[in-house]
Amino acid sequence: MKPQIITFLIKCPDQKGIVSKITHFFYQEGFNLVSAQQYTNSIDGMFFMRLRIESDDSVTITKEQLEERFARLAPAYDIVWSVDYGITKQKVAIMVSHTTHNLYDLLQRNKEEKLHCDVKMVVSNHTKLKPIADMFEIPFYHLPVTKDTKKEQEQQLIDLFDSNDIDLIIMARYMQILSNDFINHYPNKIINIHHSFLPAFQGANPYMRAYERGVKLIGATAHYATQDLDEGPIIEQDVERVTHESTPTTLKAIGADIETMVLARAVKSHLNNQIIVDNNKAIVFPETGE
Amino acid sequence: MKPQIITFLIKCPDQKGIVSKITHFFYQEGFNLVSAQQYTNSIDGMFFMRLRIESDDSVTITKEQLEERFARLAPAYDIVWSVDYGITKQKVAIMVSHTTHNLYDLLQRNKEEKLHCDVKMVVSNHTKLKPIADMFEIPFYHLPVTKDTKKEQEQQLIDLFDSNDIDLIIMARYMQILSNDFINHYPNKIINIHHSFLPAFQGANPYMRAYERGVKLIGATAHYATQDLDEGPIIEQDVERVTHESTPTTLKAIGADIETMVLARAVKSHLNNQIIVDNNKAIVFPETGE
Amino acid sequence: MKPQIITFLIKCPDQKGIVSKITHFFYQEGFNLVSAQQYTNSIDGMFFMRLRIESDDSVTITKEQLEERFARLAPAYDIVWSVDYGITKQKVAIMVSHTTHNLYDLLQRNKEEKLHCDVKMVVSNHTKLKPIADMFEIPFYHLPVTKDTKKEQEQQLIDLFDSNDIDLIIMARYMQILSNDFINHYPNKIINIHHSFLPAFQGANPYMRAYERGVKLIGATAHYATQDLDEGPIIEQDVERVTHESTPTTLKAIGADIETMVLARAVKSHLNNQIIVDNNKAIVFPETGE
Amino acid sequence: MKPQIITFLIKCPDQKGIVSKITHFFYQEGFNLVSAQQYTNSIDGMFFMRLRIESDDSVTITKEQLEERFARLAPAYDIVWSVDYGITKQKVAIMVSHTTHNLYDLLQRNKEEKLHCDVKMVVSNHTKLKPIADMFEIPFYHLPVTKDTKKEQEQQLIDLFDSNDIDLIIMARYMQILSNDFINHYPNKIINIHHSFLPAFQGANPYMRAYERGVKLIGATAHYATQDLDEGPIIEQDVERVTHESTPTTLKAIGADIETMVLARAVKSHLNNQIIVDNNKAIVFPETGE
Known part of the structure; x- marks a missing residue:
């Protein structure tokens, strides 16, 4: 050998x-x-x-x-x-909607070979982020979705991912709730970034709710997607200090950097085979000088 | 002058x-x-x-x-x-039940004059922590409480605090829910420490629930007590990183140090006149080289 | 008005x-x-x-x-x-050598209008990073330098910056020591990122030295460039925890993310008019909900 | 068994x-x-x-x-x-001079059985901290030292420690430089706390020098004492954020809490058999749910 x-x-x-x-x-x-x-x-x-x-x-x-x-x-x-065997890079699909920071960061790390993967495509329900995929010369797929077409769109996603042998799906602020059928098709293969330190502010508008609650820390959480929204195994979390001066707008800006780092670290741990899922928990072994 | x-x-x-x-x-x-x-x-x-x-x-x-x-x-x-005028120290009462770390820390800071206050008494529904109050030569009051005597005990507390001109009540892990009547008697004058990064894990057993959820950070929150349990204005929060190796026992030990620091900082900010409450938020002005 | x-x-x-x-x-x-x-x-x-x-x-x-x-x-x-008046964006030049992470990050923030500036050019003593400038459609200037041509190259830099009315020069890991003449031409207008928590590991190879010393934290420092190398007014610093498992290679990877965040925050504070220099210290007023 | x-x-x-x-x-x-x-x-x-x-x-x-x-x-x-075998607790001596916070904290953790040890004595070159040892009912030894009596005093220390089978010596801000002879007598058995994030601000007055340098983070470092002052294997470090408002006095107060936590964690890791020294580095295995 x-x-x-x-x-x-x-x-x-x-x-x-x-x-x-x-x-x-x-x-x-x-x-x-x-x-x-x-x-x-x-x-x-x-x-x-x-x-x-x-x-x-x-x-x-x-x-x-x-x-x-x-x-x-x-x-x-x-x-x-x-x-x-560390030879074949995992094939990755990134799903996005409107938010740019995670996409830029992941595509840059992919290009710079900081992640042991091969980003095969960016998929979105909108066209807004196509120029970013273009900059990095990554194929962009626009699969719009409405309430009525959700089932069909998810089938299109599955077809697209499976025909490309996608190993890992990264939801980099994809603002659609995926069906159980879709999620069960990819057990521990979908990583989602949520813009709060879960279990605080599960669900929609976490920065606005953080502002309203007057918290002194905001955070982000990367987790495997499961049937229960924002309740899958947590891979990585981090926080930053904020103050009474922070507005919903500044919280969002501070949070963007936390989301970027948290998702990048979670994806790296996954690609580096550092994670085993035990029921609803992610055992994340620390990096070992590799 | x-x-x-x-x-x-x-x-x-x-x-x-x-x-x-x-x-x-x-x-x-x-x-x-x-x-x-x-x-x-x-x-x-x-x-x-x-x-x-x-x-x-x-x-x-x-x-x-x-x-x-x-x-x-x-x-x-x-x-x-x-x-x-910074001349009269605020008179402080500390309420405790079984937990020792916050009490030791506050009494030590009081003795070392690191807090601009005068701790007048330790009050508990149990006798367990009397030896600590004794070590620091602070009067200890044992006011036991049952479901049936809650109203009377709270009246005893009020009598005790008011006859001693208490300015600030610190709930250093006092494990009783106070009535609205009691709390309304001391608006923005009761500081509570909760052993989670609120609003996550409001209520009982936050470390066990943090363990079950598999979070990668645990925290503590100091806030003013209001009628809504664990929902008062947040003064200070902090977190520490934990891993899958953390058990409920180790989380509790790690959390104890966070609780200690968070409560001490919150009390210091209060005594230092750095806080103004605005609806349900605490505006905490930073220390200014005083 | x-x-x-x-x-x-x-x-x-x-x-x-x-x-x-x-x-x-x-x-x-x-x-x-x-x-x-x-x-x-x-x-x-x-x-x-x-x-x-x-x-x-x-x-x-x-x-x-x-x-x-x-x-x-x-x-x-x-x-x-x-x-x-917040109307005219500051004109910025980014100087680089071989390191990509700060450049990607700054160009992305510039493009996304997260920084109140207009990056006018990327300047390097090497050609390696030209493709990144090209991706973001920012003019790239290659000004090679040797020991013998240092004086001439610095004059070329000054001519280039001054003819473009550059307001801020960001040394995003530009691996050349600038002369006093150059630095004095731009007082408090050159921001440098150093890959250690200064004053620890001033000078060359901080990650290797951090590895050799066995530190448990590594960091980065953004500061204004002055005549004394790595001794200018510190704008921003941050650290991350590392362990005995960390090798010089993993320290460099962890450090890259710290450098990215620290430089971005320092540049933002500068562009946001949050900084006044007082002798060798940078007074950095916190953001105020702008 | x-x-x-x-x-x-x-x-x-x-x-x-x-x-x-x-x-x-x-x-x-x-x-x-x-x-x-x-x-x-x-x-x-x-x-x-x-x-x-x-x-x-x-x-x-x-x-x-x-x-x-x-x-x-x-x-x-x-x-x-x-x-x-985890049965016999290590016998510990704490050396102090004037500073109270580490002593309080260690004696409280010892009393509360949060550390797997038995603090046998507090030793000081001054009498100032005797009342604290008394509060916790720990024997206090006053061994004053002058330039001329250093050799004799160190022999007294060695006699005292050895006759009591001391396993670990904690220098909790003992403000004397120990001789090589003394240090070599206790290889990897003396833990010192230094009030800076080493290797920054080695030697005297680190908070004043941090103030003068205008750093945005201050820290503390626990390490094994070796012949080279402040250069022994680092066990634990931590930092806190400070601002331009921080004075030498406020830095000292913020630093006291960092020193307290860093020393407590280092001592715990040592007593918990988590550390192996490899040349000048401390391999600190993480806690494993014990």
């Missing part, structure tokens, strides 16, 4: 010796362990692991053999797993 | 020339302006000002004359005002 | 009645005070003020008359002042 | 299979792995591990046997290790 770093994400019931068993497997096959991160949820008794292993010339098995052998080991421990 | 710094808090409808008029008044009386902070709420058209003025030998009028003259000026501009 | 908001920045020796005198002047001329922020440096006895005033139909004087009359008032109080 | 959680700290050259080998050892002896945290310094090729293992009735070996067996395994991998 040629030199490369391979990431395994593992989830199974907690059990004695599990770390020893798993790490021994990779040792036996000749891999070097670059990093091993684990988490045990002692309440539901589940074990989670992120392993980065390195192959070199001494590794004689192929990818297929590696997967086949690990698949043979897994059932004994009830292991659910995935593997990423 | 002997050299001293005097703080005026002023609130009136916004109107042309108001700053000029007010500052001219103090100039004319011979005062030097140490700092002048203002805020205009352009939505409700109200004007707020915090003025710190300095007297010296050239000031010939007395306190009584100063107040009488300002009181003569005020009606023309619909000014509501208060003045503090 | 047509309705507009005008900003005055004022600096003079502290003196009794100065706020009253200044605010009275504007009142008399018919202006409404939108905000008045002041700061007294009690050590060097200097007074600083940022006034935002609003004209309406009742203001009968012209801009020229306003300035003439204020200029007549000023000498009596030793006032140094400037005024901005 | 009775049910308990045991923490191993391990340091050795990085080598293939090391995680597998170590975890297998504990599995074989019947222990359950509660958490396993590791770090590989790829530059110097060293491997670090923090293991928390749980014994239950199925573990038949004694502590002595466990240690003996691990000691037999260790040389093959060049492992340097330590073990803590």
Whole structure:
């Protein structure tokens, strides 16, 4: 196997010796362990692991053999797993409506190769942001939607994403509520940015409501989209300090920068295989010097 | 008038020339302006000002004359005002139940004269924290309460506070809901600490709910107590980063430090005359090198 | 005078009645005070003020008359002042070498009109970033420099900036040390971003040195360029938490986002007339709901 | 072995299979792995591990046997290790001079059992803080020092600490520079708090120098004391935002709270066996829900 770093994400019931068993497997096959991160949820008794292993010339098995052998080991421990060889970039679709800051930021990071992905398209229910996609030479799809055409438009989205093998959908302030059918089609594959520190100000107009409540901090939250609006597993959150001088307009401007950073960090963690979802929570392993 | 710094808090409808008029008044009386902070709420058209003025030998009028003259000026501009000569420390009562960290911190700051106040008493519905009050030689009052005796106990509290001329009541994790009658008796004179970044996790058990929701930040909020539980004007908030490893127990430990700092800062701002309440919002002027 | 908001920045020796005198002047001329922020440096006895005033139909004087009359008032109080009518955008030049993140961010904010400025040009000693300037349709000037041509190149820069009436020069990671002659030509008009929380890690390679020192926080600092490298008045700083896992490469990636935000905020404060320089310190008045 | 959680700290050259080998050892002896945290310094090729293992009735070996067996395994991998059974609290001495905030905080956390330690004594070169030690009923030792008696006083300190089996010395603003001889006597056993975000403002009067430099953030740093003043391995740092209004006095007050939190967190990490020192860096493993 040629030199490369391979990431395994593992989830199974907690059990004695599990770390020893798993790490021994990779040792036996000749891999070097670059990093091993684990988490045990002692309440539901589940074990989670992120392993980065390195192959070199001494590794004689192929990818297929590696997967086949690990698949043979897994059932004994009830292991659910995935593997990423870090070679194929994930294919990403960005959904937007009117808001520009997240789109600029993601397209710039994509272009600068700061994210391990390949943004394949920008999709919007409006045409306003087409010039930004054009600047970065990313295909732009305009799929307008009305109350009556929602079902059809979502089918168009699914067709578009699936025919392009999209791995990750980023809702960069896409201002439409997606149906359960759509969301269930992409479990833990849709990242949404909400412009408040959830669970505060769920739903519409969070900055106006933050202004009205007179909070001293505003924030943003990136989470996986689930059937329950703004209630999916939280990946990343951050806040900034505001004052009584802040108006709805200045809150929006301050918030834009928080949204930008929070979404970028969440997307990076996802693409970097740092996340395992455990019920409604996102276990986000810290970056390990990769 | 002997050299001293005097703080005026002023609130009136916004109107042309108001700053000029007010500052001219103090100039004319011979005062030097140490700092002048203002805020205009352009939505409700109200004007707020915090003025710190300095007297010296050239000031010939007395306190009584100063107040009488300002009181003569005020009606023309619909000014509501208060003045503090910084000489008399505010008398403070701290209400607690079982939680120790805020109490230790406030008593230590009081003893070290880091707060411009005089903590007169610790009051609790339990006896558990009496030893802490004893350590700092602060009188401790045990006023137990049951559902049936709530009305009587609150009357005891009022009698106790009023007979001691208490200026500020700090609810340092006092785990009883106070009646509207009690709260209305002390408008903008009760500061409560809530162990979440409001409006998230209003009500009971915020750390458990933060754990269940899988948030990546936890926080605390200090606010004036009003009739609506956890909905009074927010004075100060802060957060700390947490991870999936955080359990309800570790969240509580991390949160304790946030609560401590947030309450201490809020109390300091109040005692320092930095706050004016505008409807349900606290205008908190920043410290000005005092 | 047509309705507009005008900003005055004022600096003079502290003196009794100065706020009253200044605010009275504007009142008399018919202006409404939108905000008045002041700061007294009690050590060097200097007074600083940022006034935002609003004209309406009742203001009968012209801009020229306003300035003439204020200029007549000023000498009596030793006032140094400037005024901005908020109509003409400042003309900005961005200097870069190889680093892309600040340039993308500033050009995007400029395009989206989030900064009250007009970026006139990007200037570099290399050609690498020309495509980014092209994307945003901003003229790009390549002015290479060697040890021997430094003097000539700086003269070319001065000619270029002055012939374009450049008001603000942003050094967005321009990796050349500018001569004193150049810097003195633009007092408080050059903003530099340094990739550390100054005064830590002044000079070259701050991320490598941060790595070697094992700090738990890294940061960035935006400051006005002065003759002393990395020692000019600090406008804005921020930090992020890092860990032992952070390598020089990950520190650089984390730092890029801090640099981006810190420089953007500093530039915004400058363009928004929030800054007065007092010796080697930048007084940065907070935003006031503008 | 009775049910308990045991923490191993391990340091050795990085080598293939090391995680597998170590975890297998504990599995074989019947222990359950509660958490396993590791770090590989790829530059110097060293491997670090923090293991928390749980014994239950199925573990038949004694502590002595466990240690003996691990000691037999260790040389093959060049492992340097330590073990803590979490039963004996570390014995702590706190050294102070005049500053009260860290002392109050540490004694309160000790009393409230928020730190896994037993504060045995407070030692000072002055008597000023004796009343605080008295409040918490902790023995206070007054060991005055002059230039001429430094050597003798340090010998007294060593005698006092060693005769009391002190495990950790906390310099909570002890304003004396300790000799190399003293420091070398307690490698990685002295934690110092410095009142700046190192390496900024090393040495004396950091708040005054922060004021003079006009920084927009001030901070504090907890580190192990080494021969090079303020240059030991950094355990924890934090900062707060300040403004041009901040005076040396207000900086000191803001800084006191940062110092308090930073030192408390560093001490907690140390007592919790979260730290391994690697050359001049402190690897601080995050808390794992313990």
